[in-house]
Amino acid sequence: MSDTGMYPNRSDLRGAGQKVTKQVVPGQTYGKGAEQMRAQQAVPMGRSPVEAPVPQRPMPGSLGSFSRPTERPLEPITAGADFGPGPNSVMAGIPMLRSDVSSAVQELRSIAMQYGTDDLLDLLDVYGDEI
Numbered sequence: 001m002s003d004t005g006m007y008p009n010r011s012d013l014r015g016a017g018q019k020v021t022k023q024v025v026p027g028q029t030y031g032k033g034a035e036q037m038r039a040q041q042a043v044p045m046g047r048s049p050v051e052a053p054v055p056q057r058p059m060p061g062s063l064g065s066f067s068r069p070t071e072r073p074l075e076p077i078t079a080g081a082d083f084g085p086g087p088n089s090v091m092a093g094i095p096m097l098r099s100d101v102s103s104a105v106q107e108l109r110s111i112a113m114q115y116g117t118d119d120l121l122d123l124l125d126v127y128g129d130e131i
Helices: 032-042 100-115 118-128
Strands: none
Touching: 100 118
16 A cells, blocks of 8 residues: 555545645735635645556457467356356356346336336336336
8 A cells, every 4th residue: 555644544635744835816806815825724735646557458469369279178158148058147257237228117117016007007018028
């Protein structure tokens, strides 16, 4: 972990002991300069942002031929899919993506159980089998 000073969870207070040159914008109306100085004293300036290193991607073609032999000969090609041999998506740790339509239909089903109207039930009949 990097050095975070006296305030490890507060990035706005790290480096609070830094000497900061406070500046006021000239030509402001009466009292605005003093207000700006008090604001600069109340919230100390944080450290300068550091650019995060950009992860290096492999160059195209550097991983070998696309038609090279498999690196996992004992793993079925359907591993991670929800069909065929091998682990399914849940066992492979692949997160399930929810479709907006299916979540909307689920919401409508829960509403229909409480306040079922003919129009809502007709709507569910149309979309119920497709999801």
